[in-house]
Amino acid sequence: MPRDYYEVLGVEKGADAGAIKKAYRKAAMQYHPDRNPDDPSAEAKFKEVSEAYSVLSDDEKRAIYDQYGHDGLKGRGYDPNFTDLSDIFSVFGDLFGGFGGFGGGRGGGARGPRPGPDLEYPLRLEFMEAALGVEKTLDIPKHVHCSTCSGSGLKPGATRHTCATCGGHGQVIQAQGFLRIRTTCPACRGQGESVDAADRCTSCSGSGRERHNEQITVKIPAGSYSGLQIRHPGRGEVGDPGAPNGDLYVTLDVQPHEVFKRDGADTYVTVPVPFPVMALGGEIHVPTVHGEESLQVKRGTESGHVVTLRGKGVDRLRTRGTRGDHHVRLVVDVPQKLTDDQEELLRKLAGTLEVGVREKNFWQRLFG
Structure with missing residues (x-):
């Protein structure tokens, strides 16, 4: 007979969502097979805690379980061997840094255009510059959209195709031991589209980006100090076409003064x-x-x-x-x-x- 799900996770029946997630994180860390290669029972325990979390983290399933128990779930067509584990993916991402290709968020659709990464630029300042404030003009090396293809990564007249691996969904279902999970499509990296090699822009090799030095004027306020970060929204690395750029963070390094x-x-x-x-x-x-x-x-x-x-x-x-x-x-x-x-x-x-x-x-x- 299956164990009580609350007992499996070690929480009270009235535990809130945060307590349930915390308990699952702890149990998953303890029993994950990759962390217990010499313990044949770890896989079964890991499956048990994952099954318990998939029920107790879902309000509808939890309500059925609280009222009718395991039989109530089976009577409503719930299969503990296959479930949408999108919440579990996010927990695994926190625990193991996205091991096993976990990620991609909820749902099975292709993810949208990716925003650009943030940039950090270290800036050395003299003591008096930081004390009184100063304006600096910086040359920031960064990526911008390719001037030839405007960021599309395509030759003129070429088009993207639906990814043959995932069918345009951006995710694929893979079997890992006892679990069947959705992971980001390795062929299109979650975009749901692919480009033939012959159709790629020759200037950027299909990346849609090129290196460029951008001049930016930064105002350093009086009273600044070492470690202070000044944020410039949208001045970081370029994102996918239609997505926002990342932010630029100028990190100050103030030098000592010979008198003050x-x-x-x-x-x-x-x-x-x-x-x-x-x-x-x-x-x-x-x-x-x-x-x-x-x-x-x-x-x-x-x-x-x-x-x-x-x-x-x-x-x-x-x-x-x-x-x-x-x-x-x-x-x-x-x-x-x-x-x-x-x-x-x-x-x-x-x-x-x-x-x-x-x-x-x-x-x-x-x-x-």
Whole structure:
């Protein structure tokens, strides 16, 4: 007697479609014959879970099964050895990457014109270009429709023929062990049509495509960062005639700066300041990504102190009209060369400072 389908998949009777599909994915991974070549029972188990899923994933069949069980399905002409497994194909595609030629979606008709693939173009930017924004003109190598045949792949006056392998359906039924499944026609690749070799365009060998460099102007917004992708719809690879082109994704690679550093929309800089200004206070000018800014150094500022200039960082992409902050780290600029007079003045100053007391207080703070 056949086992209960819910028991086979390990789900409750009231399980929703998502739970049933998840359970089937797990069981299919476990019992698929290709994954268990040394286990003769795996094929039977795989058949059992596939049969259970084909019923429980179909609302009408599931309703009959819930009310009448296995006999109810047999009484309505359901054959567990052959069923439309289009949902199972999609699950297999997720699990095994389309092994065994699974694919093609629902139904038995030929698939429509294929859209063009997306393109990714890496673009290297300087730090300031990304920070302030820039406009770039790029030469994108891509495929376009053949200029001779306009993408048809045919010689003038030639026509396509109905595929003799699939009869124009774009799919064929194949037997794989205990299953009979629909797969994409290998002769026409799901198009349902074929072209005689003598009728193919000589310029593109029947592909309908040719290589071409297309110039595209890309606007890089201020505040861009490494890894950001800028999408340009329809500027990717060409699709079949009548189908849309793919999209172009420009991926940014921002180079480091010798002075500035950046974290998100905030920028950072280290500025050397003469000792007298740190000790007595005074005005200095500090660099930002937007130009110089004046900064008032407070009297007695210690080396390493950080001053934050609000709104002087780079633009925030997700919050238009706002900017990050600019963090300025002030460090004492120690002169490498001194005149005799300067050295004498410093020695006099050192003699007036309680250097020993400061050192003692430092070690006390450090070690208690």
